[in-house]
Amino acid sequence: MKVLLLNGSTLKEHSQQKFFDFLVEYLNSLPIDLQIIHLKDKKIAYCNGCFYCWVKTPGKCIIKDDSEEIAKKIIQSDLLIYFTPITFGGYSSLLKRALDRQICLISPFFTKIKGEVHHKKRYNKYPSLLGIGYQKQTTNPQMSGNDLVEQQIFSKLLKRNSINFYSPITQAHIYEMGTDKNEFMNKLDKSLYLIMELNNQEVSAK
């Protein structure tokens, strides 16, 4: 199973680096083909909303930078993992900058999914999606209610992305920095098992 991890964190703090290393060590212990892209090391321009990736060079962005390599790797993977600090409930700008450039992977044409309009598929197969968001707990008691609200937004955002990017399975996992990593890993393990099962079934069906 091909797994692509997009690291949308700058890993500035030691605790973030430690958590990321712990996660990668775990992923490396699984029977998967793991590739990691550290977005902070990539040259990726902001999407300018020109829609040329739909009408002028269909399926490809006209801006030539590292985004093209990422788009190719995403569509050829079985599982896409986002690693990001939860930022007001969403992704970091580093991760979002890479994702904004991926609309070339879907079609401009509209279709209805469960009564709501979305874009049609461009490809037959899209990867499952696993969002791993970490959150530094707010110490100010007047502001701490924001943490839970932002966790909920993060999970909803993953679900919405999965509709637009046709992910067969989507899961959001949140790690509150400084809490028990094992509990987090147990939940993550279950999700990955589910995704690997699905992938095995697809491989057998072929």
Added chain:
Amino acid sequence: MSLGSFLTNSLHDYGFEIEIKFLYTSIDKTDQMEALFSKLDHADLVILSSPLYVDCLPAVVIRFMEKYQEHREIISTQDNSYKSKFVSILNCGFPESEHNHIALSICKQFSSRIQWKWLGGLAIGMGGFISGRNINHLGAPVKKLTQSLKIAAEYINKGEEIPENILRAVSLPLMPKKMYTSIGNLGWKKMAKNFKMKKHLKDRPYS
């Protein structure tokens, strides 16, 4: 006149002095961002006007929010008394305005984290119909929208939260959904034809 400009024009009539800044062209320019931050620190009202990108705010807007929050953390010990009011107006290319709701939740959280007063999020669908055109020239389909934006401006002027019924009125569809998607689908074909790429619209370059 864009949606954001329509709202700011309505506020201008109440005596607001309006200044418009473009994040896309200034986000990586330190001097321009510092100048913007010092204005924001003492603005009575901040309006974010943005399209929806991939279910959320564009990366440029998120980068601005990250940077401004850092700035606020630095100055919070010096001046924590001034609280701007904040409104977001988002539009998406889908017919349903609800696609904007997650991005508006993120705007609200940003507002809460930097202790601005949240007055509300205006969610607009069928953005492809407006698409940079002057909203004053779009006739009947935008009549309800412009009326509701003017009422929203009344509440913003008073520094009050925009009521739910006004937020709902702003979000009403501009035309039947089927009509919008049909015109939209034809529009993509027409644009591709201009580049002689109509037959390639379904290409899969990374298969």
